[in-house]
Amino acid sequence: MRSRISRAVIPRLSIYYRTLLLHKSSEVVSSGELSDLTGCTPAQIRKDLAYFGQFGTPGRGYIVSxxxxxxxxxxxxxKNWNVALVGVGxxxxALLSYKGFKEQGFNITAVFDNDLRKIGKRLEGxxxxxINGLRRTVKNKEIQMAIVAVPAEEAQKIVTTLIKAxxxxxxxxxxxxxxxxxxxxLINIDLSIELEKLTHFLRQKV
Amino acid sequence: MRSRISRAVIPRLSIYYRTLLLHKSSEVVSSGELSDLTGCTPAQIRKDLAYFGQFGTPGRGYIVSxxxxxxxxxxxxxKNWNVALVGVGxxxxALLSYKGFKEQGFNITAVFDNDLRKIGKRLEGxxxxxINGLRRTVKNKEIQMAIVAVPAEEAQKIVTTLIKAxxxxxxxxxxxxxxxxxxxxLINIDLSIELEKLTHFLRQKV
Structure with missing residues (x-):
């Protein structure tokens, strides 16, 4: 059943989950309440949660736990996931110092760079x-995911190396x-692109 | 004309721009070359760049500069933009220490928090x-954008405060x-949601 969940649903499930964490006051939540809290429509919520099979009670709602x-x-x-970070510019x-990953079960357990001045130094313990030791470390430390934070011109090479590992x-x-x-x-997060959407918006307003 | 550029085009323009920064070897670039470098189709690229009017030369390409x-x-x-950061957890x-914003013309010139133990301290200069001083500072420092990095339960209140300012x-x-x-x-970046898309992917593979 799992594989039939559409990719578009996943971000909304993340939002529902975070909303439920904040919703500590009751044992049951209706699609209407979830709608008020998340901004998604009740129909959308019912549809998304229907993937899990029948475990809401019509007219009452879902059992929060x-x-x-x-x-x-x-x-x-x-569960926890072991993560490799490539690139410590x-x-x-900044990402290595961000405690939010660990709180969500993502442990950065290995850090790689190609700068000889950085290799061997310690950062956040x-x-x-x-980077040449990637393959062995991925195996030894049972790493399942990677975060890439290298310059644009090195990214494809690093990604290819990660796939090979x-x-x-x-x-x-x-x-x-x-x-x-x-x-x-592979998921891309480009902070500059997001900021540029905002500046384009502001520019239009001028 | 500006306002007629569709929002979907903006992220691709960001990518074209970064690709052009790396493409230093020649004065002219064809949609085919841009396609190889960006992964967008030549037809898509020609369509996107047609918004700017006719300044490509058919059969030759675009003048890079x-x-x-x-x-x-x-x-x-x-141009440069002044940015306020709200929330220094x-x-x-991490975002304040990230130098990439400044390199792209986004200057974080004011930092706000509601924690009395933090207010008055200096971070990155x-x-x-x-947060109560937001409105005055936004005006005095000509701040045009804000980055919100507060806990989920405070976000709506802070955003409303920003809009009022x-x-x-x-x-x-x-x-x-x-x-x-x-x-x-308002643009949302949720690092956890992106990571959860990956873990969902891995989970399906098991």
């Missing part, structure tokens, strides 16, 4: 390793869109 | 201010989707 558990499982955040360093889930912050085979999933 | 200048202007990054602190462009990192009036633009 069951719903949270089910969403956690679907999202794959009912400005952004990589982790020794920066040569059997990493199949990559979060890319480099301002370019690397290609991956169909067997892997 | 003209294209860069035009895209910069459309994106609104041909883990993520806010900027004194943390009480006449800030119209907001980048929100809180894991919730605050509502804004139509006169404002």
């Amino acid at each position: 069951d719903l949270k558990k089910k969403i956690l499982e679907i999202l794959g955040i009912d 400005n952004l990589g360093t 982790i020794t920066i390793q040569d 059997k990493l199949r889930a990559i979060l890319n912050f480099a301002p370019i869109r690397p290609q991956v085979p169909k067997s892997a999933e | 003209d294209l860069k200048k035009k895209i910069l202007e459309i994106l609104g990054i041909d 883990n993520l806010g602190t 900027i004194t943390i201010q009480d 006449k800030l119209r462009a907001i980048l929100n990192f809180a894991p919730i989707r605050p509502q804004v009036p139509k006169s404002a633009e």
